[in-house]
Amino acid sequence: MKRLFIITITLILAISNFAQDIEAPVNPEFVRWQQKQLNGEAACGDIPYYVAPYFQNEQNSTKDIQFDPVYDLRSEGYVTSVKDQAACGVCWTFATMGSIESFLLKSGEGVYDFSEQNMRTCHGFILGDNLTCSGGSPKKAFAYLSRIDGPIDETVLPYDADENATCTEYRASDFCFNQFKIFPSDMAVVKQAVLDYGAIYTNMYYDGVYYNSSDYTYYYDGAEDTDNAVLLCGWDDNKVTAGGTGAWIVRNSWDDDWGDNGYFYISYNDTKYLTSVAAFPGYKEVIPVDTIYMYNELGWISNTGYSAETGYGLVKFVTGGENEINGLGTYVNTEGATISFEVYDDKVDNTLSNLLTTLGPFTVDYPGYYSYEIPSPILLDDGEDFYVKVEYNTPGYNYPIPFEKFSDGYADPQIETGVCWISSTGASWFAYGNDVEGKERDLTIRAYAHDVNVSNIIENNGDDFKLYPQPAENLVILEFNNEQNRTIEIYDIRGRLVLTTESSSNMLELSLNELNSGCYFVKVLCKSNVNTKRLIIN
Template sequence: MKNNFKKLLSLLLVSLMLTVLIPGSAWAFEEIIEPTAAPLNPAFVQYWDDVKSGTLNTSTNDGHSRGYIPPPLQRYEGVVETTTASSATLPASYDLRDTGRITDIRNQGDYGSCWAFASLASLESYLKQDTTVDLSENNLMWNSGFDGTPDDGGNYSMATAYLARWSGPVSESSDPYGTPKKTGLAADYHVQEVESIPNLPSAIKQTLMDGGVLYTSMYSVPLDSDEYFNSDNAAFYYDGDEEPDHDVAIVGWDDNYSSSNFNKKPDGDGAWIIRNSWGSDWGDGGYFYMSYYDSYAGSNVTAFHNAQATDNYSRIYQYDPLGNISAMGYPDGDNTAWGANIYTATASDNLTALSTYALTPGTTAEIKIYTDVNDGKPNSGTLRATQTATFQRSGYYTIDLDNPVGLVAGQKFAVVVKFRTPGTNESVPVESRVAEYSSAASANPGESFTSNTGTGGWYDTSKKDNSNVCIKAFTQSRDTFVNCLYRTHVQDQGWQNLQSNGGISGTFGQSLRLEGIEIKMDTSGYDLGIEYRTHIQNQGWQDYRSNGEMSGTTGESLRLEAIKIQLTGADADQFDVYYRVHAENVGWMDWAQNGTEAGTAGFGYRLEAIEVQVLPKGSAAPGPTAQPYLENN
């Protein structure tokens, strides 16, 4: 009995010692919970049922091709927009044909490419405020990356994916319509935003006036029927419940267009002016009027109203070439979930922007950027930037970072986003493999993750339908940015690898002293240098060293105890240098700035690690600044 008691007492003592000696983080464990996936769009399911049963018609009785495929993720329309201009402030009629903001009517011929014509008509119209372009529908329909052929059709989501990954657009002259598939063409523009417009007349009208033609979907079978289509007036009104099968474009409206112009009389006046892709010998020179009361008036309205020069960014990091196909989340009812991607920098650039999808109007994205992350843990490493963006409308958006993050080639970095999506718990946009639609989707372990807390429990989305989180990252070369590089000499380890603006150099939790440090600026276009001095055990403050020279000692077993860092050069007044240290018995201290002391004096405490950041003048400090230095008088 006594022996058993002694054994039990020994185990308790060992447990107590381990609890004291092992950091709390080593014990921390957060359960990994598999997220739920959004259900397939019922219209998508019905579409494939029709395909498999042989009941789907791909052309009208008159032989005109259609080609709209419902996307797998149902578009969310549950939040009403309240900030759009009221109808009272908008003109009673408006027609882009009168403004010159429209390109010529096209003919899709035998292909199911209406979606490509409607998408690029919107983009061409947006560009026409400055220049006239003819973009290649051929390249889009052949190089969408999705299953099927150009005969099988597509949708706004597929067009967005093609543009967002920078596969296009390309010019019509480089890839003419009706020619065989052509690959390897460079995009003429980079599209960084595609906006979903709510089915609200005032929102549609204002967006059309501001940016040009808008993509929309309709049910087109009745265009062959005298019951629904008045060919003399090119007036169309359908009041049934068949699903959309064709994409066209809105080019204007007329609030006073008489209901008597329609064969089947709607409940009131008013019509959208619609551009079709069946050639100029159809309808009213290729156009027709759709009643405001049509079952699909204002359906799937999408604005391709963005085009930037192709030198806007130097690199794109992405795992989702097929874009937003599904969504993941957690059934906890708070409409939030975290998504993250871990990337490896292929060049020493500056991370300046990211893009993602807002799944519902009013989506909020809380963004965090980490560098030097550990495998499978997106929120490990060093937190380098935080930012929040809110999107009034759903769609695809690019967010420019307020403070660019310097990256070093080979460095792992993570973009972590907390998505809050009013109206749905499947908050994280993902690319997923869906049979016969996106079978080309593929995912590798260790790249994309979701979490229900954002602090741990990261679920690897490659395990679920080969899914990738839809977060892209964009970098720019350092021609117009500054970067700080530094390394430290650590007890028993020697010189460490170089760290970049915000990385951790040194160790903590290992009781190893810093003995020396080298700091230099990596800049282009600025007259900017850096100088620094260290407080050394038994020696006190040393003279300033600069631009990569060593401050401290090696081979003498002397600890660094404090440091001062400041910028030099003609452009020094345009930047601030922040730095913080990890000190023995203190831990991470607050941030010092522009030559003030960081560390301790009079305690005999060693420095164990350091972070340095150079930021544009006036930027917010990376963290607290109250107590970067302690002195024992």
């Protein structure tokens, strides 16, 4: 009997190890959109998610909160100016930029005006019949925002509404966004999100028949698929519409001569409003030494799993310089999911070895993308490989592992080979990649790093300076060739500005008493010139 028991256990483990993963069902709304796209029908504006986010209605922390009957971000000073998308179906870019501009205002970063033109031309997804006036979604927008391609300033690339406009690649000028949340349509959750994050991305079905131009209200009670992305900026419980009392305060992107100076009011009872609700409430300032290791340039398309709530992903990266790995991130598709990270130095067959760090577990509140700092960054040499393992646990949802893949008429990513694996147990790994038939997929795991060899970014522009002693202790001296106005900035290894000062002298002593031991970067800005050097503090 004991031998039979052992054989049975062994057989169960073998079946588990060689089970085939099952992809999540495609969202029916996306299927309808895709068919329109392939048929050449009008399919601009708002694109449904390829896989519907999973909500289990367990995030009830807002249920008992009493909200003010009226809340208007215009009165709070947390919205930027109304814009005009003109005859170009990229409402999704305006809803996105309006949301992150509002969030930055609310976060104390000041007023920004970002380029919708760069997002609509450089997102990287397949263009529809409307070319760079094709539609999008929050997931499509975040793919662009999260890979340091943008946002860039509107003055660098102004909007022109030309569907033949092509991509001019830039690097994000100030911020890289590293958090993305998709909310359920629950009224209390949505109101709390507006209070927490400012204006948020939403969508609707729009037909002028349902718009009342006399009081700027809108109410639709049908079942057509959504086609317009707009910016949710507050609410008014007392606003009367054709759908009853109570309305959302919404900003369109049809200029300020439409509606109530660009705004209108959508009934709480509208059947298609809030089908998609999202925000981008996480960012970091970027400097030239920042890099992200990832393969999923187009973000997150679908999910897979082994008919269980737990699954594992594993990705191999190779450093492109002497790096400190300082953060990790991944997408998730489930409310209340838990994720854990492990980083290893080596992998031989199914065996991972030389554990470098662990991170988590973390429980996320909503589907989206989440990133986390590594408390003690990992220093790796140029050309060194490392492996990031993620455990996903998604309560009530049997497709825990997110990935990127081809989707006809929507996404055509470059899929890598030999760098991605999945597992049902975290012990036996099965390959994904361009060389695995039927599994041409990239995982959505990312690692954040800084290049500590700043010689790769130093511009020797004639305003060189000496920096000594090295290593420094209590003070450091900067010696210049001449006297002129300069700004001196010191950044820590994570890219955070820790000290700044002005000087017009040819010699400057800086106290380092407030800085901890470690590696820093001293940046000197003089007119249009920038020079950067590494500083070691003992």
